[in-house]
Amino acid sequence: MKKIKKYMPVLYLGMKDNIIFRSNIILTIILQIANLAVSLWVWNLLLPHSDFINMARYLILTNTTALIFTTTPLYYLAGLISSGRLSMYITKPISLFWYIFLYSFGKQVYILILYLGLLVILSNNFLIVIFLLFYFIVANFMFFNLMLLLGELSFWIINMWPLRNGINAIYLLLGGLYFPLNMLDKRIYSWLQYNPFSLVTDVPARLMINGVDTNAVKYFLAIILWLVSFNFLRKYIFKIGIKKYEGIGA
Template structure:
């Protein structure tokens, strides 16, 4: 465990040294949030309520999803692709520990500052009376942690595709679009027709955005939290298995080219 801790601590130090990247990321999210809030407030100008949401409730939801989008970004998707493209992956392969474990330590280290920023924002929202952390519980914490692990594994699976894909840059706007449509970052997914909404809410994108937000708002029952946690665990298992398959086959391809 010591090597992973060293990698984790080093990544935290890097994050503290280059805080401007976090600041610019937050500013970008705030600008996107401002546009989304403007659109929804324009809609609410003609109606006081939309399927149970008032303008204040919708605003609180959108602010929370904006915070979640900071934590569940796609920035870690491209670490492996950069190593493959530069031909420097071999330096990691000779180390006496797992590359996946190394990547997880880097991922968690990169999230420390983001977690601090989000926690501070949540406390401010709570103090202002916004519906946040209404039902904070170990089950909610377990759901958030499981979804964060799923975000890492999804990124690992996408990164493993770099053994075959030359251009990885389209993945970033694609991920942003899927989060907007399926993650609930532009509208709550329970506004969708039930037949569509139930399917969409079982996707990883919904877990990253809509489900985390509703959990923090205390809008999910204990039964719903348990169901979403089960879905998250299943997705984690599926992504871990798929990553191992892609890693083994991709590594053979990499070694054949660079051997």
């Protein structure tokens, strides 16, 4: 109980930062809406009306989910390492993992409430809603471990920001934010559907639209495997990186 109380201010700090720097949140949402609007306009020209409705539902869901599963933790950790401020956290009696996780989660709370409302509106099946909520909890830890793993590259790369466009491009393509991944060749899709970006955007969108099927268990197992792998690699890379970390800052 004491440990929980210790980290509650961190969660509150993340929520408070969203209010203080609300212009950043508004700008992020506007850019996401603009990106979504362009995609919808293109697909409206290419597809008949009935198919476009399903495509619109899919793109709305994936782009909204992308606001929850953000790359913010990656650049937050990278900033701590490159600036030398990481020393402030590793010398204190707190967990760096839980500090960044709860801070990031606090920044996601408002978008998460919006998404839950959208989830209830678009899904009439209560069991699907419960399954997706549990799915999102595990997926959130998996994706967070991936972001920290990428952020730890800052131990060797002085500035991670030039990689931002490349990482975002991979997210957009592999996450299905431009088009459903099942439109690809079946042989490619059979493997690509289990990539970590697809599991947090493409898969939840399809489960909401089509309902929970037998593949849902496979997706859940894939998330657990990725979670275990990323967690192990994150800890291993951190041990190697911290040995060369000087804490001087860029």
